[in-house]
Amino acid sequence: MADPTTRSAAEQESPKPENGHIADASADPPASAPTMMALRSTDPSAAESITTDQLTIAGRTLRSRLLLGTGGFPSLELLAESIRASGSELVTVALRRVDPAARGSLIDVLEREGVELLPNTAGCFTARDAVLTAKLAREAFATDWIKLEVIGDEDTLLPDAPELLKAAELLVDDGFVVLPYTTDDPVLARRLVDVGCAAVMPLGAPIGSGMGIRNPYNISLIREAVDVPVVLDAGVGTASDATLAMELGCDAVMVASAVSRAQDPVAMAAAMCHAVAAGRLARGAGRIPRRTYATASSPQAGVADFS
Amino acid sequence: MIYLNGNPHDDGGEQTVAGLLRVLDLEPDARGVAVAVDGEVVPRADWSTVAIPVGARVEVLTAMQGG
Numbered sequence: 001m002a003d004p005t006t007r008s009a010a011e012q013e014s015p016k017p018e019n020g021h022i023a024d025a026s027a028d029p030p031a032s033a034p035t036m037m038a039l040r041s042t043d044p045s046a047a048e049s050i051t052t053d054q055l056t057i058a059g060r061t062l063r064s065r066l067l068l069g070t071g072g073f074p075s076l077e078l079l080a081e082s083i084r085a086s087g088s089e090l091v092t093v094a095l096r097r098v099d100p101a102a103r104g105s106l107i108d109v110l111e112r113e114g115v116e117l118l119p120n121t122a123g124c125f126t127a128r129d130a131v132l133t134a135k136l137a138r139e140a141f142a143t144d145w146i147k148l149e150v151i152g153d154e155d156t157l158l159p160d161a162p163e164l165l166k167a168a169e170l171l172v173d174d175g176f177v178v179l180p181y182t183t184d185d186p187v188l189a190r191r192l193v194d195v196g197c198a199a200v201m202p203l204g205a206p207i208g209s210g211m212g213i214r215n216p217y218n219i220s221l222i223r224e225a226v227d228v229p230v231v232l233d234a235g236v237g238t239a240s241d242a243t244l245a246m247e248l249g250c251d252a253v254m255v256a257s258a259v260s261r262a263q264d265p266v267a268m269a270a271a272m273c274h275a276v277a278a279g280r281l282a283r284g285a286g287r288i289p290r291r292t293y294a295t296a297s298s299p300q301a302g303v304a305d306f307s
Numbered sequence: 308m309i310y311l312n313g314n315p316h317d318d319g320g321e322q323t324v325a326g327l328l329r330v331l332d333l334e335p336d337a338r339g340v341a342v343a344v345d346g347e348v349v350p351r352a353d354w355s356t357v358a359i360p361v362g363a364r365v366e367v368l369t370a371m372q373g374g
Contacts, residue, residue, distance in 0.1 A: 094371045095368045095371070120374040136341035137341065149374075
């Protein structure tokens with residue numbers, strides 16, 4: 001938790017959001033969010049100061065709040081350039097059968113870029129397969145971290161909640177640091193944390209759909225429901241989606257297709273980097289409430305009379 | 308004969324996981340490789356000692372772009 005003295009006066013005075021206004025991402029920023037006062041007290045440059053606003057998951061500290069998927073990039077060169085442009089320090093990989101014909105050097109690329117590797121269980125439809133895949137990933141990459149995906153439907157690729165929860169419990173018991181890809185259901189998110197997950201990764205919309213955050217209220221509710229990092233995963237289509245996720249209180253955003261399938265992946269990777277930083281700052285700054293009618297920003301007094 | 312990544316594979320009789328990886332042109336200390344035999348993970352430390360039974364289903368996996 002941040003030093004409370006670094007919180008701004010405006011933040012301390014801001015009321016709790018009323019029901020129905022939660023998704024405004026208005027008041028009640030997390031104590032760890034950067035405020036202008038915090039920024040001034042450390043460094044006049046917001047860009048500099050945001051780098052001191054670190055994300056911690058299961059004891060591992062990350063300077064970037066953007067997680068990048070490696071899927072869908074047309075080439076390893078574009079992947080490497082996009083990693084650099086994104087500033088991401090944690091990237092996901094899938095585990096697949098060795099292809100003797102096209103043995104890429106994905107691991108070499110990731111090592112060269114100095115990023116941590118987060119294996120996933122993409123393609124698993126049962127808890128059993130996901131647990132086995134996680135154990136294989138641990139052998140392959142010497143990491144206890146696993147992005148747990150248990151999919152229930154080939155068309156939507158939506159999580160299978162009962163299988164996901166079962167797999168999460170088994171993997172936590174086996175010593176894994178589990179980051180589950182989950183629905184935007186606050187109750188399921190809490191259940192996942194109850195069994196020991198180190199973070200939750202709710203979807204904004206189906207994987208690869210680029211539909212953004214379909215239910216921002218639920219993402220806000222998840223942020224309130226759990227005390228582990230919330231990483232928005234899936235659905236991001238463009239930079240503003242990532243910013244909204246952070247404004248809603250997410251601790252980080254994961255993107256894959258939005259970058260890898262953009263017309264210019266490297267430019268989109270840079271856009272996502274800025275989008276996440278902007279949303280984080282805005283969350284900490286505390287947005288103004290939405291109003292139906294105008295509130296003049298110029299003084300009412302002293303208006304000239306031209307009649 | 309075994310099933311290697313879903314395909315019949317003549318391994319010339321019983322051999323170890325390490326031996327099979329050499330056939331696949333993978334070094335025994337290959338990074339990012341994991342092996343399952345009949346649905347069970349074979350820890351890296353056991354690659355040179357665990358024999359693959361005839362007819363076993365062997366999965367040899369590695370990192371691919373994804374997620």
